[in-house]
Amino acid sequence: MLKFDIEKKNGLARVGVIHTPHGDIKTPAFVGAATRATVKALTMKEMRELGSQAILANTYHLILRPGTDLIREAGGLAEFCSWHAPTFTDSGGFQIFSLPNVKITEKGVKFKSHVDGAQLEMTPESSMQAQWAVGADIHMAFDHLAKSESRDDMEEAMHRTHRWLDRCVAEHERLKNATKNIEKNVSLPPAEQYLYAVVQGGTFNDLRAESARYCASKNPDGFGIGGVFTADGMEEMLKTVNSILPEDKPRHLLGMGQEPIDLFIGVENGCDTFDCVGPTRMARNGSLYTNDGRINIKNAKFKHDFTPLMEDCDCELCQNYTRAYLHHLFKVDEITAKVLASIHNERFIVRTVDQIRQSLLDETFAEFKESFLSKYYH
RNA sequence: GCUGGAGUCGUCUAGUGGCAAUGACAAGAGACUGUAAAUCUCUCGCGCUUCGCGCUUCGUUGGUUCGAGUCCAACCUCCAGCA
Numbered sequence: 001m002l003k004f005d006i007e008k009k010n011g012l013a014r015v016g017v018i019h020t021p022h023g024d025i026k027t028p029a030f031v032g033a034a035t036r037a038t039v040k041a042l043t044m045k046e047m048r049e050l051g052s053q054a055i056l057a058n059t060y061h062l063i064l065r066p067g068t069d070l071i072r073e074a075g076g077l078a079e080f081c082s083w084h085a086p087t088f089t090d091s092g093g094f095q096i097f098s099l100p101n102v103k104i105t106e107k108g109v110k111f112k113s114h115v116d117g118a119q120l121e122m123t124p125e126s127s128m129q130a131q132w133a134v135g136a137d138i139h140m141a142f143d144h145l146a147k148s149e150s151r152d153d154m155e156e157a158m159h160r161t162h163r164w165l166d167r168c169v170a171e172h173e174r175l176k177n178a179t180k181n182i183e184k185n186v187s188l189p190p191a192e193q194y195l196y197a198v199v200q201g202g203t204f205n206d207l208r209a210e211s212a213r214y215c216a217s218k219n220p221d222g223f224g225i226g227g228v229f230t231a232d233g234m235e236e237m238l239k240t241v242n243s244i245l246p247e248d249k250p251r252h253l254l255g256m257g258q259e260p261i262d263l264f265i266g267v268e269n270g271c272d273t274f275d276c277v278g279p280t281r282m283a284r285n286g287s288l289y290t291n292d293g294r295i296n297i298k299n300a301k302f303k304h305d306f307t308p309l310m311e312d313c314d315c316e317l318c319q320n321y322t323r324a325y326l327h328h329l330f331k332v333d334e335i336t337a338k339v340l341a342s343i344h345n346e347r348f349i350v351r352t353v354d355q356i357r358q359s360l361l362d363e364t365f366a367e368f369k370e371s372f373l374s375k376y377y378h
Numbered sequence: 379g380c381u382g383g384a385g386u387c388g389u390c391u392a393g394u395g396g397c398a399a400u401g402a403c404a405a406g407a408g409a410c411u412g413u414a415a416a417u418c419u420c421u422c423g424c425g426c427u428u429c430g431c432g433c434u435u436c437g438u439u440g441g442u443u444c445g446a447g448u449c450c451a452a453c454c455u456c457c458a459g460c461a
Binding site: 033035036040041056058061088090091092093094095098099100113114115140143145198224226227228229230231252253254255256257258259262275276277278279280281282284285287296298299300333335337338 | 405406407408409410411412413414415416417418
């Protein structure tokens, strides 16, 4: 069982440490989105230096390229991409369900590769196998995303997610035992790999409650909370779910963290880890976090602005370069623009979650939340 | 000086009788939440009461025509070749 120690609690919020085979994650923590085994525009060295504790790669993308067997051959995800620290994989469910013309059956999902159009199928079993081949420390169960927000669709998706969870758990156990039996082969990734069940139910809190109870009953190593897209209604939903989920296991809020408020609400209501493509995607598109909200560095008003992006930011960008310089790099479309912006945005979000953690330890969370959010969303 | 070619939005460009006029770039702004995202969307002659209306435009000046960026003439400028 995945080790998770809780150091301090405040209502649903908690400060803890997840102990993975590749090291500890001090929670709450923001996990870097490394979809294709890299955080776009950043090196792993840069990720370490900006304080990232863990990354999350995507099984769907890795199946297509380079193939999960190749990652196994490399010695697992951490070895392959030189991230010698904790790793997560998403099941691939979210991506596949967002593709056009997917065919969903009880067995799994048929879809077309966006790379070469090949007809492929993913099942709970094949997702587990792929994730074991990739060898991340923490895996996500293969879940079903509803095709609409309607209650009928949500309910159907949730029930299928539950049935698939049974199969994910069974396959995960089978793979764990199979790997243990050939553990003498040292080239294999660590046999310790852990499975999170994924809670669904959309915006219907009774469904969320049912899903949380079901997921908890399967006794997984932790939980993902999926199908969340905006902060609207998230607080009540998280209160419902996290009041039901067992306290002693970590909870990951899937895909949320572009907006600082998501992180505050998430932590306050019992989530331990987050991942989101937002910070780095925003960065590549010139949208930069500051304490006063996001700015678009490409705007003409920054052309002659020779001040740092943020006065009190410790990132490489803010410590060494001006807004005018970053503006210039974006206007001429230099690669460095995306690199520096990504360093800053990723650092900003990682640091914000770290500060939330510290405020919980210091028992100043409420004040920190109020002062941060009132300034950011002024 | 002669011969040929060319002059259209900041730039390059489409256009051969019904066009405020094509596309690209540049410029201005917006979006982005388990990344099909180094992406996408909008604006881009001027002015308004802006799902429309008015005005002024395609080197210049005239002309032909119901109608001209498109045809004709002259002129100006540029390019190439010849002197």
